[in-house]
Amino acid sequence: MQPSGDTKSLASGAERVRILWTMAGTTRSTKAVALGARMRDARTGHRPDVSARALNAELGVKHPTVSRWETGERAPRPEDVAAYLMAVNAPAELREELVEMARDTSGAPWLSVGMPEAQGQLAALLELERSATTITHVAPLLMPGLLQTGDYARAVMVATGIPASLIEMRVAVRVGRRDALTRRDPVHLKAFIWEPVLRQRIGGDDVMADQLGHLLEMAKRPNVDIRIIPTRTEWNPGFEGPFIVFEFADGRDPVAHVENKYSGLFLDHPDEVGPYVKDGKRAEEVAISSKESEELIASVINGKETTR
Numbered sequence: 001m002q003p004s005g006d007t008k009s010l011a012s013g014a015e016r017v018r019i020l021w022t023m024a025g026t027t028r029s030t031k032a033v034a035l036g037a038r039m040r041d042a043r044t045g046h047r048p049d050v051s052a053r054a055l056n057a058e059l060g061v062k063h064p065t066v067s068r069w070e071t072g073e074r075a076p077r078p079e080d081v082a083a084y085l086m087a088v089n090a091p092a093e094l095r096e097e098l099v100e101m102a103r104d105t106s107g108a109p110w111l112s113v114g115m116p117e118a119q120g121q122l123a124a125l126l127e128l129e130r131s132a133t134t135i136t137h138v139a140p141l142l143m144p145g146l147l148q149t150g151d152y153a154r155a156v157m158v159a160t161g162i163p164a165s166l167i168e169m170r171v172a173v174r175v176g177r178r179d180a181l182t183r184r185d186p187v188h189l190k191a192f193i194w195e196p197v198l199r200q201r202i203g204g205d206d207v208m209a210d211q212l213g214h215l216l217e218m219a220k221r222p223n224v225d226i227r228i229i230p231t232r233t234e235w236n237p238g239f240e241g242p243f244i245v246f247e248f249a250d251g252r253d254p255v256a257h258v259e260n261k262y263s264g265l266f267l268d269h270p271d272e273v274g275p276y277v278k279d280g281k282r283a284e285e286v287a288i289s290s291k292e293s294e295e296l297i298a299s300v301i302n303g304k305e306t307t308r
Contacts, residue, residue, distance in 0.1 A: 029107035030255050030266040033072030033131075034124035038098060039081065040070040041123075042090040050088065058087050072127075075105035110266040121264045122173070128255060129180040132187050132246040136280040140194040140229075140238025142202075143211060147191060147218055147226070150175050152211040155203030160261070186223045192283040194238050195231040198300045212301045219294050227287035228296055236286050237279035245276050 043050060050058075052066040059066065059080075068074035069084070076084065081102040085095040101120055112121045129135065129146070137144040143152060153174045157167045180187045201208060219226045229236045237243075244257045256267040256276040267273050288296070 032075040032105040036072040
């Protein structure tokens, strides 16, 4: 049976995306970045005495191949990953997981559902937060992850049914991610929060008061721009759901991340990321100023609520 015209068009479109990514050469797909970060963690965790340079020699590959694998600049083949992980004495379970992960690092949209894919996407988020120069987070439902207090994050996790055995570890990771904002060369965060998020009662009044106070403290940092999108805005990009855009100074294309209860999606290709970049600019247009936002947050803390 011959494929229909529509099927042919879809197939050829997907193939063009793959060809573009192959030709790009130095373009780093998010999945390749996450894979490289987890390989690096395996090396430093199981053979901390072995450098990437030394591992080149052990594996019989040219310098700086291993370093490029670990940064995601070059996507290793599954057999490369297997050899690498054997050389660093990684456990069998991790070898199986990362070899499977290496089967497609082409830069096509990366959708994860459940574990262990979620672990890979967390690694990707941490690496993107580490390497980005600007992060734009449009948050219509919850506080942006980089701005959450431990108590707020814990309350969200309890309410959403995350197993108790995992909560404290995840809260620690969430709080630890703030390092991206406080390190010596911090990322610039542009957080656009829909006004109703300020008036939620997640965790109770005390937890929310601390969370709002934390927003005001973080807003004092020159690299953190917190802007509130008013309730009465006719339309804002958050109506279509929360999203994050990561931008980089090294010429790498922006990356977008979209997440819901059960899955996460990373988008790397400019045609896919472009609409989210545009929506980030639209959020900036409809949000009130930083000063007005701080005044509004303070008024909610003090119980003098006003709806804009």
